[in-house]
């Protein structure tokens with residue numbers, strides 16, 4: 001592969017995967033978390049996520065909201081695996097000139113989320129940088145032994161489900177970028193708030209663990225992350241665009257010209273995406289999940305991946321979601 005054709009996934013695959021060796025804790029670096037046997041009652045589920053100003057949030061975003069988003073984007077991985085979070089470590093690289101009061105804002109945000117979700121800070125590192133603000137967090141969760149879900153495990157015939165509205169964070173990003181969406185002032189506040197503080201559902205962790213066969217969070221975009229799940233399982237996932245749950249704000253924006261494809265490829269959702277058999281899907285729907293598609297076996301010439309369908313036709317999508325160019 002030439003020097004300018006890499007993205008995060010090819011770098012992880014080519015450069016980092018060999019370092020994981022056969023360690024079962026690493027899950028081959030194809031899952032979102034590491035899983036480590038802790039004691040006779042628990043496995044530890046560990047997730048790390050970084051956020052960089054200008055890439056994941058705006059340079060002028062209030063730092064309490066940056067801290068809260070960092071906690072939530074990381075918690076979403078832990079919850080999707082069916083684990084209960086209990087602690088975290090933190091790395092902050094502060095641009096020179098960041099004031100004490102800005103750092104206090106950041107800590108205030110952390111305190112709100114850690115109190116809400118039941119975590120304590122276990123350690124970390126604090127450094128300065130000539131670059132933009134960079135913050136990174138590792139969260140530790142617990143599950144009963146052998147019960148951590150993986151993005152592996154989906155089978156042909158399974159249903160695909162999501163835990164909530166898709167596209168809210170993306171709409172918030174568009175609003176903050178000044179795009180006309182035609183939504184009311186109240187709806188604009190809601191979508192901007194979804195961008196800064198994505199909805200996460202720790203209350204669903206045990207339900208997912210009990211009823212899903214495969215599960216992950218949606219960060220890069222519904223279609224991209226379904227594609228990751230499909231490839232890991234060597235299956236086809238067919239998403240019915242008409243079944244994807246969207247808010248009134250999203251429907252208004254689509255009425256004003258926004259393409260529905262953008263909503264399912266925009267990312268910043270942090271909802272749970274899971275696959276379940278019929279009985280599991282019924283239980284998940286009873287708990288508030290939405291059924292949005294199906295898992296299919298591969299015929300000889302079809303590659304694994306996720307496809308978007310609407311009204312009986314496949315929709316051609318050029319970019320399925322966000323990937324960091326590297």
Ligand SMILES: Nc1ncnc2c1ncn2[C@@H]1O[C@H](COP(=O)(O)OP(=O)(O)O)[C@@H](O)[C@H]1O
Pocket residue numbers: 012016029030031032033048049077219
């Ligand atoms: N720098 C790295 N070193 C080791 N593992 C990495 C690195 N970057 C990503 N990974 C691993 O690659 C996999 C895919 O990463 P990613 O798509 O970012 O997951 P997530 O969406 O859950 O953050 C995960 O297992 C993650 O732990």
Ligand SMILES: Cc1ncc(C[n+]2csc(CCOP(=O)(O)OP(=O)(O)O)c2C)c(N)n1
Pocket residue numbers: 049050054055056057058073173219220221266267268322324
């Ligand atoms: C200012 C700004 N521009 C663009 C985006 C969109 N965006 C940036 S990264 C990303 C995907 C998720 O980030 P990533 O680091 O890939 O998270 P992970 O999949 O590792 O959890 C998206 C949708 C954003 N959130 N903020």
Ligand SMILES: [Mg+2]
Pocket residue numbers: 048049050
């Ligand atoms: Mg990542």
